[in-house]
Amino acid sequence: MNIGEASERSGVSAKMIRYYESVGLLPSAARRTNGYRDYGDQEVAVLQFVRRTRNLGFSLEEVSTLLALWSDKKRPSREVKRLAEAHIADLERRIREMRAVMKTLRGLAQHCHGDERSDCPILDDLAAPRRTTVRPTKRR
Amino acid sequence: MNIGEASERSGVSAKMIRYYESVGLLPSAARRTNGYRDYGDQEVAVLQFVRRTRNLGFSLEEVSTLLALWSDKKRPSREVKRLAEAHIADLERRIREMRAVMKTLRGLAQHCHGDERSDCPILDDLAAPRRTTVRPTKRR
DNA sequence: CCTGCACCTTCCCACAATGGGAAGGTCAAC
């Protein structure tokens, strides 16, 4: 089947399928005589795997690792689990950070009238924080 | 003072200070006769405002708006509050999404032995999900 | 006076992952 149909079946855009191939996440697709890429059910299954893994927030780097583990029938499941748990820990860390930011923002917004008046504790605090503000954190 | 000192005092890297200027977030800095940028306490205060606002996760676009509101003494505080609350809502949405993903991942990881054995429900599920998986969501 | 070092300048490159779009080839249906 053509890339369009593979895209539709897998839920991965044609653009991304070509991109994944170009960066080596996927093997080079078979080509027809006219130069068109040619996909089978096997390839669509891989694309779906990629899409689902991406949907869970894994980076392409991690997807690549998971694809390798997937095709390695003898891999210890430990490795997969470790990857999943590292990802969970990462999500937890990011949520904690976002929560801290929210807390600060809520505190600020609470004291802001939010009406016609011009005095605004939010801006005042951004200009010179009264240590209720969260500390900077590594971004990712 | 030179850009290096302004950077140190504000916590914004020299690289970023130049970048912010280049994209119009900040006005062009004054220059010495030798071409070096020259900063005063005023400018450092602005840089600190930017850094703090960035630390709260606002985009440069939003920082720009907040800077404008900050310098407009007559703005209604409503506008600032609205921006802050929109940002809070955005954080909430993203946290909800990440939580859903975490739930899925925890469920998968739980059923994976994580030892020498090779069978792994995580990979199995990525290959063909048994509808405990989160649905795709708009990324941002 | 020269040298070295720390600073400054601009400019280009890279990242991660995705979309937009141009210029051109192909194929099927009408």
Added chain:
DNA sequence: GTTGACCTTCCCATTGTGGGAAGGTGCAGG
């Protein structure tokens, strides 16, 4: 044969940040 829906590759933009090159400046010590 033309039209329209595909496909191909290639380049550009995004967001925000850092790395690094090539070259100018300024000061301190010899």
